[in-house]
Amino acid sequence: MSEVVVFGGMCKCLFGKISSPIIVLPKSMVFTSSMMPVADIMQFMPIVNIPTFGMCQSPANPAVVMAAGMPVPCVPLIVSPWIPTKPNVLVKGIPILLKNSMTFCAYAGLITISNAGQFKIKA
Secondary structure, eight states: OOOBOBTTOEEEETTBSSOEEOOOOTTSOOBOTTSOBBOBTTOOOBTTTBOOOSEEOOTTOHHHHHTTTOOEEOOOOBOSOOBOSOTTSEETTEEBOBTTOEEEBTTSOEEEEEEOSOOOOOO
């Protein structure tokens, strides 16, 4: 079973230079046992939920084309929610975001979860 993504989980874009944190807005107010806010598939808004991937090198990005193929600052243009891998597992009526979920940038970048943000505590 895949891990539940929480505030501080990390995602990466196929054409980005760095990973980006996933910022879970407090609207859901559902927490893991370690008191981390749980993400749902609607946590995909550029800048709000996913700040940046550093530099973009996608050949489908018009800014990269204008820069003669050189990387340009990334401003994610995510056009749809995360694709749920367990659409029947819900957080306040919305499918939960799991580590094996994915979404896409309008500039052809596949965005995946690199770290769910959870950690184990030794008692």
